[in-house]
Amino acid sequence: MIRLEAAQATDTGRRREKNEDSMLVEGGLFAVADGLGGHQGGEVASALAVEVLAAQVRSAVEARTGGRRRHRFARRPRHSRVPTVEELVDAVDRANEEILAESTSSDELAGMGTTLCALAVVEHEHRQALAVVNVGDSRVYRCDESGFHQMTEDHTVVQEMVKAGIITREEAEVHTYRHHLSRALGIEPKVVIDDWTLEPVSGHRYLLCSDGLTNEVTDRDIHAILLQFESPEEAADALVNLALQHGGSDNVTVVIVDVADVALP
16 A cells, blocks of 8 residues: 655745636645636636546446445455556546537637646556656656656657757746646547656655746756745745745745655565
8 A cells, every 4th residue: 555645835936916826635636737728718627627537537436346345255456446457548638528518619718728747546457556646747756766757748848859859958047938838638529648657666756737837947956845845835835925025926835745655565
């Protein structure tokens, strides 16, 4: 079994009138979504993303495991009460469908979308593991004994240009289109969802965040904060405060997840 400790923090920022970020901390499921769209579209899209993600994961786990409890002699897998990676990806896909359906049903919500990154405890090869899913440019990082690592890849026009060798990473950091997404939930009927399965290790710390943090604070300074504060609550508050001190030009949201213990199967 994997024991996790988590905390979250968010702020509207110094230049925005409303917070279009949403976050989820529920059992072994964690997510950050950064909404986009006029009127109320952004906040509706991000809220819907995390709501549907959580509901679909619960539904999938119950559908797979609930029936087994009705059979007296059925053997239940030890870790059956968490989703599989496939169920996690399917839940993101369902969120995409529901956001798109909502946006096409209302003129005020037309064109809304959202990023989504998530970390979850999953069942993988008959034991528990961690999984990351991502669409857009909200990020998941890992802080471990070897340093600070970005686990997700930004889905932006500029990142696609870097991968194609058209521009350098240095040029990408100041490019006009560096914030233009190449993927988001709620824009197309089908979306490509990145996913990774990770080995859980005691002492590893994960950070999920919207670009309101990474646009204001360097990876080096983020890493320093994560090392400075042992408490996930203190670290989360410190990261949000640092983003505000550096300008706070956007909504900023962080979720910190510590792997407190990993019991042998």
